[in-house]
Amino acid sequence: MRHNDLRSRDHAGYWAFVVHRVSGIVLALFLPVHFFVLSRALASPAGLDAFFAWTSRPGVKLAETLLVLALAVHLAGGVRLLFAEFVGWRAEGQKTAIAIVAAVAVACAVLFALNA
């Protein structure tokens, strides 16, 4: 049997799914790292502060901003899906909802980046 390629996937709903899935994978992989780094704060607060100093490097700041973006887009996209599935479906309204999700996520990431 044949499978589809990108030509059948050029609509908002599909790319919203891809962003949601990729951000979910990124967050799932990040979590163990996150728990490890935080638990080190008890072992050595000085070590953790050295770690925080390292994170002030621009490359790391960018990575952190992307993580915040991943978290925010996964949250907002997830809320969109919860609404669509449990509060009620509106096929016509989904493009607007996706746009709002993107705007909220970018706003969070920018807010973080400017303050970090």
Add this chain to the structure above:
Amino acid sequence: MPTPPDTPTFPVRIWRGGADGAFRRYDVPRRASQTVLDVVTHVQRHVDPSLAYRYACRVGMCGSCAMTVNGRARWTCRTHVDAVAGNGGLEIAPLSHLPIVRDLVVDMEPFFDKWASAKGQFVPTATRYDDFAKVEPGSAARRAIDATIECIGCAVCYASCDVVGWKEDYLGPAALNRAFTLVNDVRDGAGIARVRAIAKDGGCESCHTHQSCTQRCPKHLSPSGSIAALKRVVARAVVKGEL
């Protein structure tokens, strides 16, 4: 109607063979108001009679002529060449996610098997001695059915759904959409058996709301909406211990 000798042609690539086949190029006369079905028919009648394809009504009622045109599943009788080819060519392939019989013909059996697996058949409860069922046309249940009942089983949604491609046992948008109409039918007697049929692994929970089905349905149905509603039905049933 014979083609005038200096009619401009345009390149059309058509899938020939089975799953291990390939595209073959044909130069087809470009005519006004030409549909993709016209193109395929021209090739079969004037160029290569061995080309296999399906159509029936050719007026957008039966869904038999569904194929993949320039990467998207559509009814070829309702697709104007001008709308999809522009100044380029056409690429015509069989529908995705179904076994290829030959050329542009797919085996629709898995599609209908899943329809049956989702319990997409009406289960009668009344006899000839009972009065007619009284269904309030304005009721929420009947309006839900009205919005989704026009499916003619053309498999465009099934071919467009990437989860169908990733997960062999996913029932797919059409089967679930039909199950949804029956779940709302007050006359139907399947009850919890149908809810179980669409709650199993490969059922409605496999839908990730890509909405490719809704995007491509030639009858403008929203299987996405039906599946979302089925998710609510399943959630309620399992939490209440009815499943």
Add this chain to the structure above:
Amino acid sequence: MEARVRAAPGIDPGQRAEGVRFAAWLFVLQRASAAVLALCVLVHLATIIYAVRHGLSAQAIVTRLHASAAWPAFYAVFVVAVSVHAPIGLRAVVGEWLRLRGPLVDAVLALVAAGLLVGGLYTVLSLGF
């Protein structure tokens, strides 16, 4: 054309009652944990942005966690919800994009869930008390 014999209906293993309930419960747990996480992540994002504005340090984190019992309780709930939500989400990814399914995959993901739960709760308990 030879007659096609259809497989007898009702023998579909996916339709055995326990299998159906398992699939349905996984879906409900995924969505329920998602709803909990919606609230938790909202608070977490706000906390992150607040924290970076006022300077991020180990001492600041520990001080905040000790300021009220609500914080460790909040993060404990967060960890439990994540331990449910992430593995079920990964199950779909692994099943669809890596085409890996079955009891072994489910067992590995259960271990992932346990790992997240233990690791996360250990972090919350050791930081909060």
